[in-house]
Amino acid sequence: xxxxxxxxxxxxxxxxxxxxxKRELAKAGVKVMxxxxxxxxxxxxxxxxxxxxGGKGLFAKELQQALLEGKIDVAVHxxxxxxxxxPAGLQLTAVLERDDPRDCFLSLxxxxxxxxxPNALIGTCAPRRIAQLRYRLPTVVTIPxxxxxxxxxxxxxxxxxxxxxxxxxxxxxLGLESQIKAYFETNLMVPAAGQGVIALESRVDDHNxxxxxxxxxxxxTWSCITAEKAVLAHIKGTCHTPIGVYAYPLNNGRLAxxxxxxxxxxIRTALxxxxxxxxxxxxxxxSLLA
Numbered sequence: 001x002x003x004x005x006x007x008x009x010x011x012x013x014x015x016x017x018x019x020x021x022k023r024e025l026a027k028a029g030v031k032v033m034x035x036x037x038x039x040x041x042x043x044x045x046x047x048x049x050x051x052x053x054g055g056k057g058l059f060a061k062e063l064q065q066a067l068l069e070g071k072i073d074v075a076v077h078x079x080x081x082x083x084x085x086x087p088a089g090l091q092l093t094a095v096l097e098r099d100d101p102r103d104c105f106l107s108l109x110x111x112x113x114x115x116x117x118p119n120a121l122i123g124t125c126a127p128r129r130i131a132q133l134r135y136r137l138p139t140v141v142t143i144p145x146x147x148x149x150x151x152x153x154x155x156x157x158x159x160x161x162x163x164x165x166x167x168x169x170x171x172x173x174l175g176l177e178s179q180i181k182a183y184f185e186t187n188l189m190v191p192a193a194g195q196g197v198i199a200l201e202s203r204v205d206d207h208n209x210x211x212x213x214x215x216x217x218x219x220x221t222w223s224c225i226t227a228e229k230a231v232l233a234h235i236k237g238t239c240h241t242p243i244g245v246y247a248y249p250l251n252n253g254r255l256a257x258x259x260x261x262x263x264x265x266x267i268r269t270a271l272x273x274x275x276x277x278x279x280x281x282x283x284x285x286x287s288l289l290a
Contacts, residue, residue: 093200167196257272
């Protein structure tokens with residue numbers, strides 16, 4: 001192909017992730033790539049939680065429309081910001097190797113989340129994080145906080161928050177790892193489905209583009225996110241759903257899948273392992289909903 005047009009949001013993290021994609025495409029022999037920045041509704045409305053204005057899909061809708069209209073060839077996403085279903089004519093075609101899937105704690109005043117005082121103010125909007133924080137640290141008070149990474153760091157200071165929770169992968173990609181005070185291991189705070197994964201979406205019938213994207217697809221990560229997204233599909237999870245789900249490969253070649261769901265004020269957990277991502281997801285979903 002003469003060139004590939006990559007559509008992306010305009011945040012520093014989104015642009016960094018697009019550069020990572022470009023490097024992988026260059027290894028596959030693509031010589032000319034164009035970055036097209038598209039502002040999404042999720043970027044434009046920052047004073048309300050996502051679940052009040054339409055959900056995670058607001059970070060993808062305009063990119064998906066540009067794909068359908070042929071204005072771009074590939075949409076670059078953070079997979080955790082995507083719904084588990086896709087508009088007709090579009091598909092998730094490839095994912096890059098997963099970066100750090102964990103959540104992390106940042107603070108200007110406390111060295112670790114274990115050192116937080118009663119009624120500490122923690123910035124986050126994610127129902128998944130709020131539910132697990134309440135379970136692990138029941139005296140914490142959560143404060144709605146949105147915006148890109150730099151915006152949230154600034155708001156932490158301006159609002160006098162005791163800390164905020166962010167995805168570790170984004171901070172590392174931006175070279176801000178030194179800001180991290182502590183990590184939440186995945187058994188303490190189960191990540192969002194797809195967390196740490198860069199996703200590439202394209203048109204179903206764009207066979208040339210899809211063949212190129214398949215060359216950079218990371219097979220092990222693909223198996224993991226297939227299981228994670230299948231759990232969301234089983235329970236019809238949305239941005240309102242306080243659910244964490246994380247799959248990882250075991251040394252024996254099988255997958256492990258862990259999940260946590262808050263339902264009617266109760267925390268339910270599930271952990272299973274198996275060979276088939278879909279069968280594994282079915283098993284975990286049944287455990288969560290039992």
